[in-house]
Amino acid sequence: MSAPYIVTISSEKGGVGKTTLATNLAIYLKALHEDLPVTLLSFDNHFSVDQMFRINRQPQRGDVTGLFTGSNPDDLIETGEYGVQYIPSSKQLHALRRELDDPTALARALAKSSLGGIIIIDTRPDLDIFTQSALYAADRVIVPVKDAPSMDNCRHIYEFFDEHGISRRPLRILPCLVDGRIHFDGPFSDPYQLLKAYAINRGYRCMEGFIAKSPKVESLNTNPEGKIYPVLSHGRQTEVHVQMTHIARQVYLNTLDTETRRLDEYRKDMAEAEIEHQGIYELRRNNLATNCLVCGNPLVGNESIGMAGYFAQTSNMKVSGFIEEECFTGLVFRYFYGAKRSIETHDPVWELFRESAQRSYFLLQRAPHTKNFYQQKLSFYRFDDSGLEVSHKTIELQEFEKRLLSKERSDLFPLLERTLFNEQGRLEGEFLLLRKVSSDLPEEILYDQNYANFSDIMNKVGTQLP
Ligand SMILES: Nc1ncnc2c1ncn2[C@@H]1O[C@H](COP(=O)(O)OP(=O)(O)O)[C@@H](O)[C@H]1O
Ligand SMILES: [Mg+2]
Incomplete structure (x- = not known):
């Protein structure tokens, strides 16, 4: 016509x-x-x-x-x-x-x-x-x-x-x-x-x-x-x-x-815009790590994405993928909120975190000014929806390195190895940004508007970091 x-x-x-x-x-x-x-x-x-x-x-x-x-x-x-x-x-x-x-x-x-x-x-x-x-x-x-x-x-x-x-x-x-x-x-x-x-x-x-x-x-x-x-x-x-x-x-x-x-x-x-648009989404989708970045369970299939709780992407865009909800929440409680005992998923604290996480961005990055080469520190930041810092905490990886001998006991090691560690197992300047995703449709985060928001926050927090 x-x-x-x-x-x-x-x-x-x-x-x-x-x-x-x-x-x-x-x-x-x-x-x-x-x-x-x-x-x-x-x-x-x-x-x-x-x-x-x-x-x-x-x-x-x-x-x-x-x-x-x-x-x-x-x-x-x-x-x-x-x-x-x-x-x-x-x-x-x-x-x-x-x-x-x-x-x-x-x-x-x-x-x-x-x-x-x-x-x-x-x-x-x-x-x-x-x-x-x-x-x-x-x-x-x-x-x-x-x-x-x-x-x-x-x-x-x-x-x-x-x-x-x-x-x-x-x-x-x-x-x-x-x-x-x-x-x-x-x-x-x-x-x-x-x-x-x-x-x-x-x-x-x-x-x-x-x-x-x-x-x-x-x-x-x-x-x-x-x-x-x-x-x-x-x-x-x-x-x-x-x-x-x-x-x-x-x-x-x-x-x-x-x-x-x-x-x-x-x-x-x-x-043409339609084709290009499709192409960009496909590119983002194909770029995803196929397994949970913490436990390694397969998450990303050809048709759908499994029980993903968080989307994570490194600031150099080299790694992007999903993390199961329990993996990330457990890790945050254990390493950064100093939980002595392991918290059960039906604990109200867990529910509270899950709820507030919807409005947060999380970030992991090497802490600055680490003089001793062998002493690595890792900072954990929490930002609000608009990218303003809410809190942060820094932990020593020294102690953690001792635990390297028993990698299987640590959740943090595989996450860092899949994302922030270089080939020598050391942290560099990159950071990892994380965002809670919809459990019904985790790939929604890759849609244009959501992905643009995520990228905006990535740029914004990137300039705030020390
Ligand atoms: N060829 C024409 N000879 C005389 N009057 C005209 C002619 N064309 C338009 N008009 C009159 O001029 C006035 C403005 O015309 P109009 O078409 O409404 O202009 P515009 O839409 O540019 O405001 C109207 O009163 C219209 O009847
Ligand atoms: Mg007129």
Whole structure:
């Protein structure tokens, strides 16, 4: 299914004829090519689109806010007058503004829909996030200008394209509301010629032709029925009718010329991002040690991960893996909380630790300033959820080394050997960071957001350590 061709009508100036152009362009395109699906939507809150296209009092399924809140655009489409589809406008759209900062959101939303043909987007006289997103998605941007100040304002639209690294190719100026009664002496005989010269002078490309100012067209908004009538049906005798026909034909020919649409590019980018995303997760998953880092029981299978209690990763990222809950808790009690007797798993102290561990990060690292080469010290830190130190304790590994003779009695030895010891069995500058994981789905810690949080804490505590 080929992507729709998106036409955005935009200018920072109000009253330059954007809405009149957007609504009539939809009707002229439909008249030009009956089978072409034409969809219209507006980020303005003037409801001209709704007034013009809404059939009787049909109930709405949604409105343009849905485009920014996760609805499928297909579910927002209404059948309108003159064979034009539309997405209803919204008064609430503006309330959303603060929550949005991604100008690609609209393109991504539209890329998920099955809409084809042409989509026309009418915007507010503002470069707000909605206009930005409409510019981002556009194959063609028509910027109506009616005078020198509105031409000056175009600069911001051009700058937006440059700042976001988007090609200026879609941009076209269209002189609108051109007053044919005005004549100048000199090389530019009328406002159209003058505006065109201004545009060319600034390096802006123009649509062919212009839209004249016509009292008849202006009057189409004002009638006892409170309706807005199309130029096509109610202004056929005006020159605007001929001009609109010409503009619609250009747009239609452009759709035929443009093989790769903006949304095609988005769909491709999104598909690639998906693959890359999958790839990164797989990489993290494949990098896991397969056994518990303390007791050595197999934990990581192809399909699922066993009874893992903690995720652990060295600061140089060389080792990452899981530890069974009992292994780590037992080890912490024995070596760092100085438990004389071994604590049973049903002891309330155990439960207390398990509960508070959910909000902690744990860290093991060589203690600084160990003068005697043979005397190694190991520090154990506990941080809160935001990476602030809660407590720490340092133990001598000297005594521990004596116990090396009976490795099987020590839980700390295999953990250090699998993580922090170098080949000579000595601690170096690296640390080991640990975090409790969900017992239902331990691999959740490898998902993008969780893993990013873990990495953030790793960086944060890394800079705090002595
Ligand atoms: N070709 C035209 N001739 C005369 N009046 C026009 C023409 N196009 C638009 N208008 C009028 O100018 C005003 C502003 O037009 P509108 O399309 O709402 O501009 P915008 O959307 O840029 O604010 C409206 O009153 C409209 O009826
Ligand atoms: Mg408008």
